[in-house]
Amino acid sequence: MNNRLGLFQGFGVEMEYMIVDRDNLQVKPISDEVLKAEAGELTSDVERGDMAWSNELVLHVLELKTNGPAPCLSALSEKFYNEVQRVNQLLARHNAMLLPTGAHPFMNPYHETKLWPHESSEIYQAYNKVFDCQGHGWSNLQSTHLNLPFANDEEFGRLHAAIRLVLPLIPALSAASPVLDGQVTGFLDSRLEVYRKNQQKIPLIAGEVVPEAVFSEQAYQEQIFLPMFKAIAPYDPEGILQEEFLNSRGAITRFSRGAIEIRIIDNQECPLADIAIVSLVTEVLKRMVGEEWASYAEQQQVETSWLASVFLQSVKNGPETEITQPSYLRMLGMEEDTATLKQVWQHLWQEVKASGEFTDELSCGVEIMLNQGCLSQRLLKALGENPGQEALEKVYRQLADCLAHNKLFEA
Template sequence: MSKRYHLFEVYGIELEYILVNKESFKVAPRVDEILIKKAGELISDIENGDIAWSNELVAHVIELKTNGPTKSTDDLAEKFHENILEINEMLDSLNLQLLGSAAHPLMNPDTDTELWKHSYSEVYALYNTIFNCKGHGWSNVQSMHINLPFYNDSEFEKLHAAIRIILPLLPGICASSPILEGKRTGFKDTRLEFYKSNQKEIPELTGSVIPERIFSKAEYYTQIFEPIKRAIKPYDKDKILDHHYLNSRGAIARFDRNAIEIRLMDIQECPKADIALCALVIEVLKALVNEEFCTLKTQKSWSEKDLFLILNEAIKYAENAVIENDNYLQSFGLKAPATINEVWKQLYKTVKPNIHKSHHQTIEMILEEGTLSTRLLKALGDDMSEKHIISVYREVQNCLKTNTLFQP
């Protein structure tokens, strides 16, 4: 068992990036070459000071993460950016480059997907057998995960309650996947549209995306982990899949490390945006845990079905989604109807004094100019030619290099 921490004592952040060919702009399944170049041999986790590098399910995605728990998000954007610059420099001789955003706009998953063939490959192969991972919901979904600790059941109860009611709002600041295979999908957060159903063969794994009303470890095992274990049994004859990893709700409890991992945030164009949004979400969760918006009893009362209805609208419309549920809005001091953008503006106004000043401008720009999805759609306009899509997404690549926000 890893060391246990109290609420908000430390954080763990994970960011996923796509490797693309500089000339063709196609995804490049060559993450193994980068890991070998860095370590001199193929190892699945490379420690690079405060940041670690690792592979993912598919061979064209590399994950950067805090190397163990970190006590502050204040300087994380710079640390992640330094690693991105290092990787891009290594990629230069291979004619490759990293790309941010949650979905490659032109990737054809049927022809372009290559599963990771090295460490954990038996796990990935089994997933592929069960779910067919050659689909956008598996092979073209880059996200940011926030890991937040809890010490005991009492802290788990407060943290899980707070996270559950904020999950439906996350696409309203984080959506960055409006284009697939060269077409507008009609969803600002297409990654999450696929997330809802990419494990439909075994519905116990994802549930309703919003986790159930469960506020203790014992309940979690009885109501979530045990049904998952029973459901996977016919598929996993050799017992190689762990229930912690199989749980695919939008926030998952990791009792093996006493943390909850939030999974509904699309990756942005650069770490500056990602870490600013992390800081905002963390401060809002702190305020909820401290019952500054509404009581713990009110937070615990929300059913996953009612929260999912709000999330579903957010997946489609992001910040422009309209919330009609008056009780939900009253929890944050607002009246129905209100857009998710209006909710975030209210939340930001409340917690702004607690957010490091270096994040203010970034958060305010996103709240004023819209999610990355909205800004991408504005930049693309009516020209959905492959040439124009590539030119816009090359600007997104440049944002990753310069650690600046995308502005159409």
């Protein structure tokens, strides 16, 4: 246990991308072909130095990730971009390419879902048996995950307390899925709206998405893991799913790895945008863990149900969400009694931008998001309120281009 990384000593980042046809943007279930082409054999994982690729639940999604913890975040924009270019090179022979964002705008998941059929498929089959993994909440949701380490129980508690407070703010930065089934949904983060409901058969698996106020491994086992495993046991007699990975909260703790994984960030239009978001979130968490604006004891007191209500508003309205609880704003270092999430993030950015963790490119990325809105807002500006198929294809083709050149989308 002692050789574990301490707080903010390493960073694990994962980004999920859709594979689509270059001509019509329809999903192409060929992630196994890509992995095979790179590895020279059929496999679920490819290691490429300090980066890696792996399969996901469905065949039209590929995950790119750091191969173990990276020492700093700022260098990762370029590293992920190199991987994107290599995958696109391999996809070219299939007339395919990677498409970014949190959800495919017109995929029909009931007809087009193909589950990963190879290695580890028994886990996917077990999920499919219980939940039927057709539908957007399973087969059409691409995210960027941030893994942050902790060395012991004390560090876990402090990190978990800070993450709980920041979680509801994140969709206002990262919402990137305003369209499903070819329609504007009314939610800036449609991916999170379907994600939070995809296991409602067993509500304890995702809880209120914002994790419960637990600050030790023992409390986590007793209040989160054990009730969840008990609830799924009748549907999972072999015990295949009764592991840490079953937890679907917006931040999940993996005690086996000594890390908390933040899972609610929509995949953005390019790695530069993703790394800008995870860098900003990380710098804010550092301040909170350092008790700069509120003590650890105060952070522990904030009610999960209230945080969850802010999260739900944030999923729908993003930066326009209003916070009307002054005590919470104080915990973020704000004097105001009310503020929109846009104002909250502008304030937090002013607090952390001089930290030295942001390259000029990353700073520029953050400024675009704060000034022009989250990607969903920029997309809606480009699409209009009722876009047809032609408009969707045109704008999402531009997003594929943003990914291919690692540049942000500006409406």
